Amino acid sequence: MQWRTIYRKECVESARNFKWIWVPLVFILFCIIDPLSTYYLPQILESTGGVPEGATFNIPTPPPSEVFMMSISQLNTLGLLVISLITMGTIAGERKSGVAELILVKPVSYMAYISAKWAAHVTLVVLSILIGFLASWYYTQLLFGELQFLHVLIAFFFYGLYMVFVISISIFMNTWTKIPGLVLFLTLCTLILINLFTNLLPHFLEWSPTMITSYLPTVLMNGDIAQNLWMASVMTIILTALLLMGAKIVLSKKEIT
Amino acid sequence: MIMTQDVIQTINEHIAIIAPLLIIQAILIVTALVSLIRTEVTNGPKWMWALIILFISTIGPIAYFIFGRRNDT
Protein backbone atom coordinates (compact mmCIF):
# COMPACT_ATOMS: atom_id res chain seq x y z
CA MET A 1 0.00 0.00 0.00
CA GLN A 2 2.70 2.44 1.07
CA TRP A 3 5.03 1.00 -1.54
CA ARG A 4 2.43 1.43 -4.25
CA THR A 5 1.80 5.01 -3.17
CA ILE A 6 5.45 5.92 -3.64
CA TYR A 7 5.75 3.92 -6.85
CA ARG A 8 2.71 5.63 -8.30
CA LYS A 9 3.96 9.07 -7.23
CA GLU A 10 7.28 8.42 -8.98
CA CYS A 11 5.51 7.36 -12.17
CA VAL A 12 3.25 10.42 -12.10
CA GLU A 13 6.30 12.60 -11.58
CA SER A 14 8.00 11.03 -14.60
CA ALA A 15 4.86 11.72 -16.61
CA ARG A 16 4.63 15.35 -15.52
CA ASN A 17 8.20 16.07 -16.44
CA PHE A 18 7.84 14.22 -19.74
CA LYS A 19 10.30 11.45 -18.92
CA TRP A 20 7.82 8.92 -20.23
CA ILE A 21 8.08 10.60 -23.61
CA TRP A 22 11.65 11.65 -24.02
CA VAL A 23 13.51 8.73 -22.46
CA PRO A 24 11.97 6.09 -24.77
CA LEU A 25 12.47 8.38 -27.77
CA VAL A 26 16.09 8.99 -26.91
CA PHE A 27 16.69 5.28 -26.49
CA ILE A 28 15.14 4.65 -29.90
CA LEU A 29 17.49 7.23 -31.38
CA PHE A 30 20.52 5.65 -29.72
CA CYS A 31 19.46 2.27 -31.07
CA ILE A 32 18.76 3.21 -34.68
CA ILE A 33 21.55 5.68 -35.29
CA ASP A 34 24.19 3.01 -35.93
CA PRO A 35 22.15 0.72 -38.20
CA LEU A 36 21.18 3.74 -40.28
CA SER A 37 24.60 5.31 -40.51
CA THR A 38 26.24 2.00 -41.29
CA TYR A 39 23.75 1.41 -44.07
CA TYR A 40 24.22 4.83 -45.55
CA LEU A 41 27.97 4.98 -45.01
CA PRO A 42 28.86 4.52 -48.72
CA GLN A 43 26.49 7.29 -49.77
CA ILE A 44 27.72 9.57 -47.03
CA LEU A 45 31.34 8.99 -48.00
CA GLU A 46 30.53 9.57 -51.64
CA SER A 47 28.62 12.78 -51.10
CA THR A 48 31.26 14.27 -48.85
CA GLY A 49 33.78 13.59 -51.60
CA GLY A 50 36.02 11.47 -49.42
CA VAL A 51 36.53 8.99 -52.24
CA PRO A 52 38.65 9.78 -55.30
CA GLU A 53 36.87 9.90 -58.64
CA GLY A 54 36.39 6.49 -60.16
CA ALA A 55 37.61 4.54 -57.19
CA THR A 56 35.28 1.74 -56.31
CA PHE A 57 34.97 1.51 -52.66
CA ASN A 58 33.85 -1.71 -51.14
CA ILE A 59 32.71 -1.72 -47.58
CA PRO A 60 31.65 -5.19 -46.52
CA THR A 61 28.12 -5.27 -45.14
CA PRO A 62 28.28 -6.44 -41.54
CA PRO A 63 26.08 -9.36 -40.46
CA PRO A 64 22.77 -8.45 -38.75
CA SER A 65 23.86 -9.58 -35.30
CA GLU A 66 26.90 -7.35 -35.50
CA VAL A 67 24.74 -4.37 -36.46
CA PHE A 68 22.48 -5.07 -33.52
CA MET A 69 25.51 -5.16 -31.22
CA MET A 70 26.36 -1.65 -32.41
CA SER A 71 23.04 -0.48 -30.97
CA ILE A 72 23.83 -2.17 -27.70
CA SER A 73 27.23 -0.52 -27.50
CA GLN A 74 25.57 2.86 -28.03
CA LEU A 75 23.34 2.08 -25.06
CA ASN A 76 26.42 1.04 -23.12
CA THR A 77 27.83 4.54 -23.38
CA LEU A 78 25.17 7.16 -24.08
CA GLY A 79 22.36 5.04 -22.63
CA LEU A 80 24.24 4.52 -19.38
CA LEU A 81 24.90 8.23 -19.18
CA VAL A 82 21.20 9.05 -19.61
CA ILE A 83 20.21 6.45 -17.01
CA SER A 84 22.69 7.87 -14.53
CA LEU A 85 21.46 11.39 -15.25
CA ILE A 86 17.78 10.66 -14.74
CA THR A 87 18.35 8.73 -11.53
CA MET A 88 21.01 10.93 -9.94
CA GLY A 89 18.58 13.08 -7.96
CA THR A 90 15.83 10.68 -7.05
CA ILE A 91 16.75 10.52 -3.36
CA ALA A 92 19.66 12.96 -3.19
CA GLY A 93 17.55 15.70 -4.74
CA GLU A 94 14.68 15.15 -2.34
CA ARG A 95 17.06 15.36 0.57
CA LYS A 96 18.76 18.43 -0.85
CA SER A 97 15.51 20.31 -1.40
CA GLY A 98 14.12 19.26 1.96
CA VAL A 99 11.03 17.33 0.78
CA ALA A 100 12.53 14.16 2.21
CA GLU A 101 12.02 15.67 5.64
CA LEU A 102 8.27 15.77 5.20
CA ILE A 103 8.14 12.32 3.64
CA LEU A 104 10.40 10.40 6.00
CA VAL A 105 8.87 11.93 9.12
CA LYS A 106 5.74 10.02 8.19
CA PRO A 107 5.76 6.34 9.12
CA VAL A 108 7.42 5.39 5.84
CA SER A 109 9.55 2.28 5.65
CA TYR A 110 12.95 3.25 4.28
CA MET A 111 13.05 0.03 2.27
CA ALA A 112 9.70 0.88 0.66
CA TYR A 113 10.91 4.39 -0.10
CA ILE A 114 14.10 3.14 -1.76
CA SER A 115 12.72 0.10 -3.54
CA ALA A 116 9.65 1.90 -4.90
CA LYS A 117 11.84 4.59 -6.40
CA TRP A 118 14.13 1.90 -7.77
CA ALA A 119 11.20 0.02 -9.28
CA ALA A 120 9.76 3.13 -10.89
CA HIS A 121 13.06 3.86 -12.63
CA VAL A 122 13.47 0.22 -13.58
CA THR A 123 10.04 0.31 -15.24
CA LEU A 124 10.89 3.40 -17.25
CA VAL A 125 14.35 2.29 -18.30
CA VAL A 126 13.51 -1.32 -19.09
CA LEU A 127 10.53 -0.29 -21.21
CA SER A 128 12.70 2.25 -23.01
CA ILE A 129 15.31 -0.40 -23.72
CA LEU A 130 12.65 -2.77 -25.01
CA ILE A 131 11.36 -0.12 -27.39
CA GLY A 132 14.91 0.72 -28.45
CA PHE A 133 15.67 -2.96 -29.08
CA LEU A 134 12.51 -3.32 -31.16
CA ALA A 135 13.47 -0.29 -33.23
CA SER A 136 16.97 -1.58 -33.77
CA TRP A 137 15.63 -5.01 -34.67
CA TYR A 138 13.25 -3.47 -37.19
CA TYR A 139 16.00 -1.56 -38.95
CA THR A 140 18.43 -4.44 -38.83
CA GLN A 141 15.84 -6.68 -40.45
CA LEU A 142 14.97 -4.08 -43.02
CA LEU A 143 18.47 -3.09 -44.04
CA PHE A 144 20.78 -5.98 -43.20
CA GLY A 145 18.81 -9.19 -43.21
CA GLU A 146 17.33 -11.82 -40.98
CA LEU A 147 17.75 -11.57 -37.21
CA GLN A 148 15.62 -13.89 -35.12
CA PHE A 149 13.16 -12.06 -32.91
CA LEU A 150 13.49 -14.63 -30.17
CA HIS A 151 17.22 -13.99 -30.00
CA VAL A 152 16.57 -10.29 -29.63
CA LEU A 153 14.15 -10.96 -26.79
CA ILE A 154 16.68 -13.16 -24.99
CA ALA A 155 19.33 -10.48 -25.41
CA PHE A 156 16.86 -7.92 -24.07
CA PHE A 157 16.25 -10.03 -20.99
CA PHE A 158 19.93 -10.25 -20.08
CA TYR A 159 20.81 -6.72 -21.09
CA GLY A 160 17.85 -5.44 -19.08
CA LEU A 161 19.31 -7.15 -16.02
CA TYR A 162 22.55 -5.27 -16.51
CA MET A 163 20.72 -1.95 -16.78
CA VAL A 164 18.77 -2.73 -13.61
CA PHE A 165 22.13 -3.23 -11.95
CA VAL A 166 23.24 0.20 -13.16
CA ILE A 167 20.10 1.79 -11.71
CA SER A 168 20.81 0.03 -8.42
CA ILE A 169 24.31 1.51 -8.27
CA SER A 170 22.85 4.96 -8.80
CA ILE A 171 20.18 4.41 -6.12
CA PHE A 172 22.87 3.22 -3.73
CA MET A 173 25.00 6.30 -4.40
CA ASN A 174 21.90 8.44 -3.92
CA THR A 175 21.86 7.55 -0.25
CA TRP A 176 25.43 8.68 0.37
CA THR A 177 25.22 12.31 -0.53
CA LYS A 178 22.72 15.08 -1.06
CA ILE A 179 24.45 16.33 -4.21
CA PRO A 180 22.99 14.84 -7.40
CA GLY A 181 26.11 15.72 -9.42
CA LEU A 182 28.23 13.74 -7.02
CA VAL A 183 25.84 10.79 -7.32
CA LEU A 184 26.38 10.89 -11.08
CA PHE A 185 30.14 11.03 -10.64
CA LEU A 186 30.21 8.14 -8.16
CA THR A 187 27.92 6.01 -10.33
CA LEU A 188 30.03 6.51 -13.43
CA CYS A 189 33.27 5.93 -11.50
CA THR A 190 31.91 2.67 -10.13
CA LEU A 191 30.94 1.50 -13.60
CA ILE A 192 34.31 2.47 -15.00
CA LEU A 193 36.13 0.68 -12.18
CA ILE A 194 34.08 -2.49 -12.62
CA ASN A 195 34.80 -2.37 -16.34
CA LEU A 196 38.48 -1.80 -15.74
CA PHE A 197 38.84 -4.71 -13.36
CA THR A 198 36.82 -6.94 -15.61
CA ASN A 199 39.06 -6.09 -18.55
CA LEU A 200 42.23 -6.53 -16.54
CA LEU A 201 41.24 -9.85 -15.08
CA PRO A 202 38.79 -11.31 -17.60
CA HIS A 203 39.37 -14.86 -16.44
CA PHE A 204 38.70 -14.17 -12.82
CA LEU A 205 35.70 -12.01 -13.48
CA GLU A 206 33.79 -13.99 -16.03
CA TRP A 207 30.73 -13.50 -13.88
CA SER A 208 31.04 -9.74 -13.64
CA PRO A 209 27.86 -7.84 -14.58
CA THR A 210 29.71 -5.88 -17.24
CA MET A 211 30.57 -9.18 -18.96
CA ILE A 212 26.90 -9.69 -19.84
CA THR A 213 27.30 -7.50 -22.93
CA SER A 214 30.22 -9.55 -24.19
CA TYR A 215 28.15 -12.74 -24.14
CA LEU A 216 25.35 -11.20 -26.20
CA PRO A 217 26.80 -11.64 -29.75
CA THR A 218 26.48 -15.42 -29.43
CA VAL A 219 22.93 -15.02 -28.17
CA LEU A 220 22.04 -12.86 -31.14
CA MET A 221 23.73 -15.12 -33.67
CA ASN A 222 22.36 -18.48 -32.67
CA GLY A 223 20.43 -18.07 -29.44
CA ASP A 224 23.00 -19.94 -27.37
CA ILE A 225 23.08 -18.89 -23.77
CA ALA A 226 26.55 -19.52 -22.38
CA GLN A 227 26.99 -20.95 -18.91
CA ASN A 228 28.93 -17.82 -17.96
CA LEU A 229 26.05 -15.62 -19.04
CA TRP A 230 23.79 -17.40 -16.58
CA MET A 231 26.37 -17.03 -13.85
CA ALA A 232 26.95 -13.36 -14.62
CA SER A 233 23.19 -12.83 -14.45
CA VAL A 234 22.89 -14.54 -11.09
CA MET A 235 25.80 -12.44 -9.91
CA THR A 236 24.09 -9.29 -11.17
CA ILE A 237 20.87 -10.14 -9.35
CA ILE A 238 22.75 -10.81 -6.11
CA LEU A 239 24.70 -7.55 -6.39
CA THR A 240 21.49 -5.65 -7.13
CA ALA A 241 19.87 -7.04 -3.99
CA LEU A 242 22.96 -6.17 -1.95
CA LEU A 243 23.03 -2.63 -3.32
CA LEU A 244 19.38 -2.07 -2.39
CA MET A 245 19.91 -3.43 1.11
CA GLY A 246 23.06 -1.34 1.44
CA ALA A 247 21.13 1.73 0.34
CA LYS A 248 18.57 1.10 3.06
CA ILE A 249 21.26 0.74 5.71
CA VAL A 250 23.11 3.87 4.61
CA LEU A 251 19.95 5.98 4.40
CA SER A 252 18.70 4.96 7.82
CA LYS A 253 22.00 6.06 9.30
CA LYS A 254 21.83 9.44 7.63
CA GLU A 255 20.31 12.50 9.20
CA ILE A 256 17.34 13.71 7.26
CA THR A 257 17.87 17.41 7.42
CA MET B 1 25.91 21.56 -55.87
CA ILE B 2 26.12 18.08 -57.31
CA MET B 3 26.88 16.81 -53.85
CA THR B 4 23.76 18.22 -52.26
CA GLN B 5 21.64 17.04 -55.18
CA ASP B 6 22.96 13.59 -54.59
CA VAL B 7 22.04 13.77 -50.96
CA ILE B 8 18.55 15.01 -51.79
CA GLN B 9 18.13 12.23 -54.27
CA THR B 10 19.26 9.67 -51.73
CA ILE B 11 16.85 11.05 -49.19
CA ASN B 12 13.98 10.95 -51.65
CA GLU B 13 14.69 7.35 -52.41
CA HIS B 14 14.85 6.36 -48.80
CA ILE B 15 12.29 8.63 -47.23
CA ALA B 16 10.41 5.71 -45.69
CA ILE B 17 13.54 4.63 -43.88
CA ILE B 18 14.55 8.05 -42.65
CA ALA B 19 11.04 9.26 -41.74
CA PRO B 20 10.88 7.71 -38.23
CA LEU B 21 14.13 9.45 -37.36
CA LEU B 22 12.70 12.82 -38.35
CA ILE B 23 9.42 12.15 -36.56
CA ILE B 24 11.21 11.29 -33.33
CA GLN B 25 13.24 14.46 -33.53
CA ALA B 26 10.10 16.48 -34.16
CA ILE B 27 8.31 14.96 -31.17
CA LEU B 28 11.32 15.69 -28.97
CA ILE B 29 11.36 19.32 -30.06
CA VAL B 30 7.62 19.76 -29.53
CA THR B 31 7.53 18.15 -26.08
CA ALA B 32 10.55 20.14 -24.98
CA LEU B 33 8.91 23.37 -26.13
CA VAL B 34 5.60 22.50 -24.45
CA SER B 35 7.46 21.76 -21.24
CA LEU B 36 9.44 24.97 -21.55
CA ILE B 37 6.30 27.04 -21.96
CA ARG B 38 4.51 25.39 -19.05
CA THR B 39 7.33 25.58 -16.53
CA GLU B 40 7.85 28.71 -14.45
CA VAL B 41 11.57 28.64 -13.82
CA THR B 42 14.38 27.10 -15.79
CA ASN B 43 18.08 26.95 -15.09
CA GLY B 44 19.15 29.87 -17.22
CA PRO B 45 17.00 32.13 -19.40
CA LYS B 46 14.02 30.65 -21.22
CA TRP B 47 14.83 32.20 -24.58
CA MET B 48 18.23 30.55 -24.51
CA TRP B 49 16.63 27.15 -24.01
CA ALA B 50 14.14 27.86 -26.77
CA LEU B 51 17.04 28.49 -29.16
CA ILE B 52 18.90 25.40 -27.99
CA ILE B 53 15.83 23.19 -28.40
CA LEU B 54 15.04 24.56 -31.86
CA PHE B 55 18.47 24.70 -33.40
CA ILE B 56 20.58 21.94 -31.89
CA SER B 57 18.97 18.82 -33.21
CA THR B 58 18.40 15.90 -30.83
CA ILE B 59 21.00 17.01 -28.28
CA GLY B 60 19.16 20.30 -27.66
CA PRO B 61 15.85 18.89 -26.37
CA ILE B 62 17.68 16.20 -24.34
CA ALA B 63 19.95 18.80 -22.78
CA TYR B 64 16.89 20.85 -21.89
CA PHE B 65 15.13 17.92 -20.24
CA ILE B 66 18.18 16.99 -18.21
CA PHE B 67 19.71 20.35 -17.34
CA GLY B 68 17.12 22.99 -18.12
CA ARG B 69 14.30 21.87 -15.89
CA ARG B 70 14.43 22.60 -12.21
CA ASN B 71 13.86 19.55 -10.11
CA ASP B 72 10.50 19.49 -8.47
CA THR B 73 8.68 22.03 -10.56
Added chain:
Amino acid sequence: MIKAKELTKMYDKGYAVKNVSFELSPGKCVALLGPNGAGKTTTLKMISGLIAPTKGEVKFSEKKGGDIRQHIGYLPQHPQYHGWMTAVEFLVYVAQLSHISKKEAIKQSDRLLKRVGIAEAKNKRIAKFSGGMKQRLGIAQALIHKPKVLLLDEPVSALDPIGRRDVLNLMEELKQETTLLYSTHILSDAEEASDEILLMHKGTIVESGPLHQVKKQNQIDKISLRFTENMEVYADQIANMETVTKTEVKKQVLHVHVNNIHLAREQLLEKANEEKWPLLQFEVGQTTLEDLFMKVVNEHAMEDNL
Protein backbone atom coordinates in the same frame (compact mmCIF):
# COMPACT_ATOMS: atom_id res chain seq x y z
CA MET C 1 2.84 11.01 26.87
CA ILE C 2 6.23 11.62 25.30
CA LYS C 3 9.29 11.43 27.40
CA ALA C 4 12.69 12.65 26.30
CA LYS C 5 15.44 11.18 28.38
CA GLU C 6 18.92 12.68 28.38
CA LEU C 7 18.75 13.48 24.69
CA THR C 8 22.21 14.32 23.45
CA LYS C 9 23.48 15.10 19.98
CA MET C 10 27.16 15.50 19.38
CA TYR C 11 28.77 16.72 16.20
CA ASP C 12 32.44 17.13 15.40
CA LYS C 13 32.30 20.68 16.64
CA GLY C 14 30.78 19.76 19.98
CA TYR C 15 27.37 19.32 21.52
CA ALA C 16 24.34 20.56 19.65
CA VAL C 17 22.07 19.24 22.39
CA LYS C 18 23.24 17.97 25.74
CA ASN C 19 21.30 15.91 28.27
CA VAL C 20 17.90 17.30 27.49
CA SER C 21 15.14 15.60 29.46
CA PHE C 22 11.49 16.56 29.64
CA GLU C 23 8.04 15.13 29.52
CA LEU C 24 5.07 16.21 27.46
CA SER C 25 1.78 15.43 29.12
CA PRO C 26 -1.37 15.04 27.02
CA GLY C 27 -3.22 18.17 26.06
CA LYS C 28 -0.40 20.51 26.99
CA CYS C 29 1.07 23.18 24.81
CA VAL C 30 4.76 23.58 25.41
CA ALA C 31 7.03 26.24 23.96
CA LEU C 32 10.65 25.43 23.29
CA LEU C 33 12.19 28.84 23.70
CA GLY C 34 15.69 29.90 22.96
CA PRO C 35 17.90 32.01 20.70
CA ASN C 36 18.90 30.73 17.26
CA GLY C 37 21.46 27.99 17.58
CA ALA C 38 20.35 26.89 21.04
CA GLY C 39 19.52 23.40 19.77
CA LYS C 40 15.75 23.70 19.37
CA THR C 41 15.55 22.29 15.84
CA THR C 42 17.91 19.44 16.66
CA THR C 43 15.78 18.55 19.68
CA LEU C 44 12.58 18.54 17.63
CA LYS C 45 14.21 16.44 14.93
CA MET C 46 15.39 13.90 17.47
CA ILE C 47 11.84 13.55 18.79
CA SER C 48 10.45 13.20 15.28
CA GLY C 49 12.98 10.50 14.42
CA LEU C 50 14.71 12.42 11.62
CA ILE C 51 17.94 12.54 13.61
CA ALA C 52 19.18 9.72 15.78
CA PRO C 53 20.39 10.96 19.16
CA THR C 54 24.01 10.28 20.10
CA LYS C 55 22.77 9.35 23.53
CA GLY C 56 19.44 9.18 25.30
CA GLU C 57 16.06 8.21 23.99
CA VAL C 58 12.54 9.32 23.21
CA LYS C 59 9.80 7.25 24.74
CA PHE C 60 6.22 7.22 23.68
CA SER C 61 4.24 5.95 26.60
CA GLU C 62 0.78 5.26 25.20
CA LYS C 63 1.40 2.55 22.70
CA LYS C 64 4.05 -0.03 22.95
CA GLY C 65 5.94 -0.94 19.81
CA GLY C 66 4.99 0.18 16.34
CA ASP C 67 6.35 3.15 14.47
CA ILE C 68 6.52 6.19 16.72
CA ARG C 69 6.25 8.39 13.63
CA GLN C 70 2.61 7.33 13.22
CA HIS C 71 1.77 9.47 16.24
CA ILE C 72 3.86 12.49 15.39
CA GLY C 73 3.06 15.43 13.18
CA TYR C 74 6.02 17.59 12.26
CA LEU C 75 6.32 20.97 10.62
CA PRO C 76 9.90 21.95 9.72
CA GLN C 77 10.97 25.56 9.83
CA HIS C 78 11.00 25.86 6.05
CA PRO C 79 8.74 23.14 4.68
CA GLN C 80 9.55 22.06 1.10
CA TYR C 81 7.28 20.23 -1.28
CA HIS C 82 7.13 18.63 -4.67
CA GLY C 83 6.34 21.78 -6.59
CA TRP C 84 4.69 19.86 -9.43
CA MET C 85 2.01 18.51 -7.13
CA THR C 86 -1.16 20.36 -6.17
CA ALA C 87 -1.93 20.97 -2.51
CA VAL C 88 -4.51 18.17 -2.49
CA GLU C 89 -2.21 15.76 -4.28
CA PHE C 90 0.52 16.34 -1.74
CA LEU C 91 -1.79 15.92 1.25
CA VAL C 92 -3.29 12.73 -0.18
CA TYR C 93 0.23 11.45 -0.86
CA VAL C 94 1.49 11.96 2.68
CA ALA C 95 -1.81 10.71 4.10
CA GLN C 96 -1.46 7.47 2.18
CA LEU C 97 2.10 7.19 3.44
CA SER C 98 0.59 7.37 6.91
CA HIS C 99 -1.59 4.33 6.16
CA ILE C 100 -4.80 6.24 5.48
CA SER C 101 -7.08 4.98 2.70
CA LYS C 102 -7.33 7.14 -0.39
CA LYS C 103 -10.99 7.94 0.17
CA GLU C 104 -10.40 9.05 3.73
CA ALA C 105 -7.28 10.93 2.65
CA ILE C 106 -9.23 13.03 0.15
CA LYS C 107 -11.85 13.82 2.76
CA GLN C 108 -9.27 14.82 5.35
CA SER C 109 -7.32 16.93 2.86
CA ASP C 110 -10.40 18.97 1.99
CA ARG C 111 -11.24 19.47 5.63
CA LEU C 112 -7.72 20.52 6.60
CA LEU C 113 -7.21 22.86 3.66
CA LYS C 114 -10.36 24.67 4.73
CA ARG C 115 -9.18 24.75 8.29
CA VAL C 116 -5.82 26.32 7.52
CA GLY C 117 -7.48 28.74 5.13
CA ILE C 118 -6.14 27.76 1.72
CA ALA C 119 -9.14 25.79 0.40
CA GLU C 120 -9.36 28.00 -2.69
CA ALA C 121 -5.84 26.96 -3.74
CA LYS C 122 -6.39 23.24 -3.35
CA ASN C 123 -5.88 22.46 -7.03
CA LYS C 124 -3.07 24.90 -7.58
CA ARG C 125 0.46 23.65 -8.06
CA ILE C 126 2.54 24.17 -4.93
CA ALA C 127 5.32 25.76 -7.00
CA LYS C 128 3.03 28.79 -7.28
CA PHE C 129 2.40 29.06 -3.53
CA SER C 130 3.61 32.00 -1.43
CA GLY C 131 5.65 31.46 1.71
CA GLY C 132 2.63 31.92 3.97
CA MET C 133 0.59 29.42 1.97
CA LYS C 134 3.39 26.90 2.18
CA GLN C 135 3.48 27.35 5.95
CA ARG C 136 -0.29 26.74 6.16
CA LEU C 137 -0.02 23.70 3.94
CA GLY C 138 2.76 22.57 6.26
CA ILE C 139 0.42 22.64 9.22
CA ALA C 140 -2.18 20.73 7.21
CA GLN C 141 0.28 18.00 6.28
CA ALA C 142 1.42 17.71 9.89
CA LEU C 143 -2.20 17.15 11.00
CA ILE C 144 -3.27 14.80 8.21
CA HIS C 145 -2.84 11.56 10.15
CA LYS C 146 -4.34 12.91 13.37
CA PRO C 147 -1.11 12.73 15.35
CA LYS C 148 -1.14 12.63 19.12
CA VAL C 149 1.82 14.96 19.29
CA LEU C 150 2.42 17.93 17.06
CA LEU C 151 5.91 19.34 16.67
CA LEU C 152 6.14 22.77 15.06
CA ASP C 153 9.51 24.34 14.33
CA GLU C 154 9.22 28.14 14.42
CA PRO C 155 5.65 28.05 13.13
CA VAL C 156 5.07 31.81 13.20
CA SER C 157 8.44 33.49 12.85
CA ALA C 158 8.41 33.68 9.05
CA LEU C 159 4.85 34.98 8.77
CA ASP C 160 3.42 38.46 8.35
CA PRO C 161 1.33 39.84 11.25
CA ILE C 162 -1.98 38.53 9.88
CA GLY C 163 -0.62 35.09 9.13
CA ARG C 164 1.00 35.05 12.54
CA ARG C 165 -2.32 35.84 14.22
CA ASP C 166 -4.09 33.11 12.20
CA VAL C 167 -1.54 30.48 13.07
CA LEU C 168 -1.51 31.40 16.77
CA ASN C 169 -5.31 31.12 16.84
CA LEU C 170 -5.10 27.80 15.08
CA MET C 171 -2.58 26.58 17.65
CA GLU C 172 -4.95 27.66 20.39
CA GLU C 173 -7.60 25.40 18.81
CA LEU C 174 -5.20 22.53 18.25
CA LYS C 175 -4.33 22.52 21.92
CA GLN C 176 -7.71 20.95 22.56
CA GLU C 177 -6.94 18.04 20.23
CA THR C 178 -3.28 17.20 20.54
CA THR C 179 -0.20 17.74 22.58
CA LEU C 180 1.75 20.58 21.08
CA LEU C 181 5.45 21.33 21.22
CA TYR C 182 6.63 24.32 19.26
CA SER C 183 9.89 26.18 19.09
CA THR C 184 10.34 29.92 18.94
CA HIS C 185 13.02 32.48 19.51
CA ILE C 186 10.53 35.17 20.47
CA LEU C 187 9.48 35.36 24.10
CA SER C 188 6.08 36.88 23.44
CA ASP C 189 5.18 34.02 21.08
CA ALA C 190 6.03 31.61 23.86
CA GLU C 191 4.00 33.51 26.40
CA GLU C 192 1.05 33.81 24.10
CA ALA C 193 0.18 30.22 23.29
CA SER C 194 1.94 27.93 25.71
CA ASP C 195 1.11 26.44 29.08
CA GLU C 196 4.68 25.45 29.76
CA ILE C 197 8.04 26.60 28.54
CA LEU C 198 11.39 24.96 28.08
CA LEU C 199 14.10 27.56 27.84
CA MET C 200 17.10 26.28 25.92
CA HIS C 201 20.57 27.70 25.98
CA LYS C 202 23.66 26.17 24.36
CA GLY C 203 22.01 22.81 23.93
CA THR C 204 20.70 22.46 27.46
CA ILE C 205 17.48 23.34 29.19
CA VAL C 206 18.18 26.14 31.61
CA GLU C 207 14.65 26.73 32.80
CA SER C 208 11.43 24.80 32.52
CA GLY C 209 7.98 24.48 33.98
CA PRO C 210 4.53 26.01 33.81
CA LEU C 211 4.73 29.53 32.49
CA HIS C 212 3.40 31.26 35.63
CA GLN C 213 5.74 29.24 37.81
CA VAL C 214 8.80 30.03 35.74
CA LYS C 215 7.81 33.66 35.76
CA LYS C 216 7.48 33.62 39.52
CA GLN C 217 10.80 31.84 40.00
CA ASN C 218 12.51 34.52 38.02
CA GLN C 219 10.96 37.34 39.97
CA ILE C 220 13.87 38.10 42.23
CA ASP C 221 13.84 41.32 44.20
CA LYS C 222 16.59 43.59 43.11
CA ILE C 223 17.90 47.06 43.65
CA SER C 224 19.54 48.95 40.82
CA LEU C 225 22.10 51.62 41.62
CA ARG C 226 23.94 54.14 39.55
CA PHE C 227 26.94 56.11 40.70
CA THR C 228 28.72 59.11 39.26
CA GLU C 229 32.10 57.51 39.97
CA ASN C 230 34.03 54.70 41.64
CA MET C 231 31.31 52.12 41.09
CA GLU C 232 33.71 49.17 41.50
CA VAL C 233 34.62 50.15 45.03
CA TYR C 234 31.02 50.27 46.17
CA ALA C 235 30.14 47.14 44.22
CA ASP C 236 32.64 45.08 46.21
CA GLN C 237 31.38 46.54 49.42
CA ILE C 238 27.76 45.80 48.55
CA ALA C 239 28.53 42.25 47.41
CA ASN C 240 29.71 41.44 50.94
CA MET C 241 26.44 42.49 52.54
CA GLU C 242 24.33 39.87 54.24
CA THR C 243 21.10 39.93 52.24
CA VAL C 244 22.77 40.30 48.86
CA THR C 245 22.81 37.14 46.73
CA LYS C 246 24.35 38.50 43.59
CA THR C 247 25.61 41.66 41.97
CA GLU C 248 26.17 42.42 38.35
CA VAL C 249 27.06 45.45 36.31
CA LYS C 250 25.22 46.15 33.11
CA LYS C 251 25.49 49.39 31.15
CA GLN C 252 26.95 51.34 34.05
CA VAL C 253 24.14 50.18 36.32
CA LEU C 254 24.80 47.98 39.34
CA HIS C 255 22.06 45.39 39.78
CA VAL C 256 21.88 43.90 43.26
CA HIS C 257 19.80 40.76 43.83
CA VAL C 258 18.65 40.50 47.43
CA ASN C 259 16.84 38.13 49.78
CA ASN C 260 15.10 40.65 51.94
CA ILE C 261 14.12 43.72 50.08
CA HIS C 262 13.11 45.79 53.13
CA LEU C 263 16.23 45.10 55.10
CA ALA C 264 18.47 45.60 52.09
CA ARG C 265 16.90 48.90 51.22
CA GLU C 266 17.33 50.14 54.74
CA GLN C 267 20.93 49.05 54.99
CA LEU C 268 21.91 50.40 51.62
CA LEU C 269 20.33 53.80 52.19
CA GLU C 270 21.91 54.03 55.62
CA LYS C 271 25.34 53.27 54.22
CA ALA C 272 24.91 55.66 51.35
CA ASN C 273 24.05 58.36 53.80
CA GLU C 274 26.91 57.68 56.17
CA GLU C 275 29.60 57.34 53.54
CA LYS C 276 28.19 59.99 51.21
CA TRP C 277 27.98 57.72 48.14
CA PRO C 278 27.86 59.65 44.87
CA LEU C 279 24.48 58.15 43.96
CA LEU C 280 22.71 59.05 40.74
CA GLN C 281 19.91 56.54 40.84
CA PHE C 282 18.37 54.16 43.37
CA GLU C 283 15.63 51.87 42.13
CA VAL C 284 13.79 48.97 43.77
CA GLY C 285 12.29 46.36 41.45
CA GLN C 286 12.07 42.77 40.31
CA THR C 287 13.75 40.75 37.61
CA THR C 288 11.47 39.19 35.02
CA LEU C 289 11.49 36.19 32.73
CA GLU C 290 12.49 38.60 30.04
CA ASP C 291 15.67 39.45 31.92
CA LEU C 292 16.61 35.81 32.03
CA PHE C 293 15.79 35.39 28.36
CA MET C 294 17.75 38.48 27.40
CA LYS C 295 20.68 37.22 29.39
CA VAL C 296 20.64 33.95 27.50
CA VAL C 297 20.29 35.71 24.17
CA ASN C 298 23.10 38.10 24.95
CA GLU C 299 25.44 35.35 25.97
CA HIS C 300 24.75 33.70 22.65
CA ALA C 301 25.31 36.89 20.75
CA MET C 302 28.58 37.49 22.54
CA GLU C 303 29.82 34.03 21.71
CA ASP C 304 28.91 34.49 18.08
CA ASN C 305 30.95 37.66 18.00
CA LEU C 306 34.06 36.03 19.39
